[in-house]
Amino acid sequence: MRATWTRRVLAAGIAAGLLGAAAACDSGDGSGDGDDAGDITLTVGLFGDFGFGPLYEEYMDMHPEITIEERIAEFADHHTNLTQRLATNTGAADIEAVEVGFISQFTAVPDRFHNLLELGAASLSDRWLDWKWQQALAQDGSALIGLGTDVGGMGICYRTDLFEAAGLPTERDQVSALWPGWDDYVDTGRDYLAASDDGTFFFESSGQMFRAMVEQAPVGVYDTDNNIIADSNPEVLRAWDTTVEAIDAGMSNQLTAFTPEWTAAFGQGTFATIICPAWMTAYIETNAPEASGLWDVAAVPGGAGNMGGSHLVLPAQGDHPEEAYAFIEWLTAPEQQLKVFQETGNFPSTPELYENPEMTGLRKAYFNDAPIGEIFTESALQIEPQYQGPLQGDVLATIGQGLARIEDGAQTPDEAWAQVLSDLESLS
Amino acid sequence: MELRHDTPGDTRRKLHDRRPRAGRVDRALSPYLYVAPFFLLFAAFGLFPLGYTAWVSLHDWSLLSDERTFVGLANYRELVGDPYFWNALRNTVSILVLGTVPQLLLALLLANLLNRRLRGQTFFRMGMLLPNVASVVAVAVIFSQLFGRDFGLINWLLEQAGLGRIDWQAGTASSHVAIAVMITWKWTGYNALIYLAAMQAVPGDLYESATLDGASPLRQLRSITVPMIRPTIIFTVIISTIYGLQVFAEPQLFAAGGPEAITGGSSRQFQTLTLYLYEHGFHRGFQFGYAAATAWVMFGIIVVAAAGNYLLVRRIRSTS
The missing domain is CATH 3.40.190.10 (Periplasmic binding protein-like II)
Structure with missing residues (x-):
């Protein structure tokens, strides 16, 4: 009895393995071959x-x-x-x-x-x-x-209805004047949180805020010899500190960009501002079609920079x-x-x-008729290119996870930064 | 009058005598030929990859470069020295326990219920199998939405009940519970059906005499059913252990994309061993040598865990 039984287990296991292998073979797809001459x-x-x-x-x-x-x-x-x-x-x-x-x-x-x-x-x-x-x-x-x-010349997209409810100006030039620098942006966030009691947040993702600040710096997370310099570049450290300050004040909606929760949050209108490289306008429009006319575009704090x-x-x-x-x-x-x-x-x-x-004359009705052609052209013309290292995307993601650990309450900012540095070391 | 039936031995001898020499060769060889395709396939898709993986694990072997240096056991040493590996092992064991123990107990109870006379038996039996038929990806996607922090149904219910919201993904325990629920949902019905099949082979008169002796239904379950279906329980425990230690799609999809789908949350709070392997094999520099070493260590862990469980479950008192 036990012998047949063992054999049956073995057979079942192997059959499952074979099915898996067959399925795996099936998933590779060729690229555009098998065409007739000229087609x-x-x-x-x-x-x-x-x-x-x-x-x-x-x-x-x-x-x-x-x-x-x-x-x-x-x-x-x-x-x-x-x-x-x-x-x-x-x-x-x-x-x-x-x-x-x-x-x-x-x-x-x-x-x-x-x-x-x-x-x-x-x-x-x-x-x-x-x-x-x-x-x-x-x-x-x-x-x-x-x-x-x-x-991706940057702007800040913001919800005029949420700004109005918080007693902030809604007109785009006045909004741009609120935040010449990132510290002013964080201060505006404090004002926003103090004045609004509807449980909304000032921005959606701390990782995106951090990235925007780093992208504006002349040198980012890499030097031109492809060394990761996150621990020694004062601009990176400043971006980290400012972002942590914003997290501590409860401004972040604690979302990770491009996840389903992030996508859903647009429709629910749970945050008031978002870092807005030109391509982000398309995401906002598709993710929250019913919010047409509620969004507007202002200048980004801290000067120009390219993101994406x-x-x-x-x-x-x-x-x-x-x-x-x-x-x-x-x-x-x-x-x-x-x-x-x-x-x-x-x-x-x-x-x-x-x-x-x-x-330059292009306006978008969705964004309250904002002159996005003019805004993003101005932003693009000022971009000072920044050197991007080989694992740029992974480095930024690793730092973003450190920020998420602070948001989750899993670590203090110092612990999170220490782990970021050790993770970056094993990255390369 | 005496009727004499041929014993199987007699029949064989008679056939033997009638057969020519070629037939004898055929008879000796053909069983092996019949089973050959299976073993050839097993060698090609089972044994060879196993051996090749061991070979790869001894090298500094990246998919991105053609240089493959032999490094001996260095990958294993590095693995054992990596705190993230131990973290992944802890997570895996925790999810295994949370996802398997309640699952099998629940399956046993369900099977016991279904083993009685019920209206619409087939309906209930087939219904139990449905979660298992659903693809694991579909199950994981739907449960990840149910467990969503902001817009999930479960948090909504918790809030309606006056309890606070839970950020299921963020916490270690909460994420393990959520993943265990997915595994339980998918496999409880499957195991219940296996138990049910075994229960139907238990002779009814055992229950009759137990009832006459005044044994309660629970007592009957513990003292008759469980010991009688012991081999089946051993089977399900081993299979569930193997599955549980390799769980991948559930935690991967639970993280809802981004870098967290690879690290199992920003603190690696639900990174399982297979996710750890995936991170090194397919995300970070395609370190196949290191991933292969991870795979072999996992293989060892699974064998040990399955054997341990077998010995444990075998201690269920036999009826004989």
């Missing part, structure tokens, strides 16, 4: 919606032989998956989006990508903001791995580099970037548009 499918891997939909249609109408397929993943998964697919040399899309926090990680391995300088980009460097171009360049300058889509923005890269494993290149060159051209801006709010990285009245 080409280009796959595009993005995180979130870039607002490219209508442009795909337009391009396919101009080039009937090309079919474009889009795959959208979660922000957190996207770059991990991409690294994995590059490493195993299979499964990547023909065209992949890379956020600026991750671009250095990929410029460090330029041979995993098609060199766009050889595909025709060499003469186009004037099209983009210089720093945007530089970001996608391999360290020795011999290869360019990506073309820039948007940049992306490049489109062509993994070397893609079979159609010429076609893919032709497509992204078209897609990132000023005319198309303007359309994306009008559609979503993702701000163009091509300076020739910054004087185009169609662009």
Whole structure:
């Protein structure tokens, strides 16, 4: 009895293992192969919606032989998956989006990508903001791995109804005047909390506030030799202290950006301000469609800075580099970037548009008719580029977790910072 | 008149005699041929990966570089010296206990209830299996929403009842409880059905005489049912232990994305061993050597835990 029984357990276990293996084999998907001569499918891997939909249609109408397929993943998964697919040399899309926090990680391995300088980009460097171009360049300058889509000049988006209830000004210039610096922003937060009793918070995520402050500094969490300098850069320490001060005062809604709770909070209107790079306006609009007219955009404290923005890269494993290149060159051209801006709010990285009245004159009804073209152009023109290290995204996430531990009450600020430093050490 | 039936031995001998030599070879070989596909597959997908993982675990082996240096047991040494590993082990054991003990007790009680004559038996029996049919991802996503801090149903109920809200994800104990609830939800019905099948093989006259002797239903459960289905209980305990020590999707999805889905919360308060492995193997530098070492240590822990549980449960008094 026991013998058969053991065998049965073994058989069941092995059968389960086999099923697992079969399922695992099933999940790999190729990228645009199996097409007939002349008929080409280009796959595009993005995180979130870039607002490219209508442009795909337009391009396919101009080039009937090309079919474009889009795959959208979660922000957190996207770059991990991409690294994995590059490493195993299979499964990547023909065209992949890379956020600026991750671009250095990929410029460090330029041979995993098609060199766009050889595909025709060499003469186009004037099209983009210089720093945007530089970001996608391999360290020795011999290869360019990506073309820039948007940049994230910052503003602060705020809820006029919540500001009014707290007795704060609601008109955007007056609101901008409340916070020339981050200390003033925190002071305004104190006023807000003191005056409002509806259980709302001043901002949604401490990690985002910290990131905004760091991005404004001339040097961030990395020096140009790729050393992590979070523990020695006074700007980083100041950003940490200011953010901790805001957490202690109870200003943070304790959300992590891009999680479902974060998304849901927009609809519930539980926070009054949010760090607003241009691309954030699209998130706000989709996450809280019924709050139209309640949001407005003011200037960001502490001066200009870039937060986020992306490049489109062509993994070397893609079979159609010429076609893919032709497509992204078209897609990132000023005319198309303007359309994306009008559609979503993702701000163009091509300076020739910054004087185009169609662009600077753009207002958004959702944001109380705010002149977002003007606000974000001004912000983008002032951006001083900051060097981004290879694990930029992971470093910021690690620090964000430290802030979350303080919010959870799991650690004191000193303990949290000590753990951040030891985690950063094991990161590299 | 005397009827003589052939014993199996007789039949075999007769067949044997009739068969030619080729048939004998066939008879000797074919059983092995029949089972061969299974063992070949097992070797390819079971044994080989196991051995290869051991080999990888002895190297500094990153997916991102082609250089693979032999480092002996360095990965294991580093693992044992990492406080986050011990943290993950503690979390895993805590979730295992919280998720398995109530689950199996509940399954036993449910099976005992269903073992009586009920209206709509099939309905209840099939209904119990439904949570198990649902994909683990769907279960984890829905429960993560139920346990949501701001907009979760459970916190809403707590608030209605005048109790405070709980930030389920933030606390160590609360997150373990939430994850254990997911595991219990998914596996209780499954185990109950297995117990039920075993209970139906218990002879009814045992219960009859027990009833005549005045034994209460609870007493009957403890003194007749449990000892009679002991092998089945051992089976479920071992399977649940193995599953519980490998729990991955529940904590991963409970964190609701971002970096916390890899570290199991910002304080690693619900990072299990498999999440720890995932963090090193697929997130941080693709350290396959280190992840492979973690996998082997996990394998060892699971074998020890399953064996320990087997010895423990075997002590249930046998009826014989």
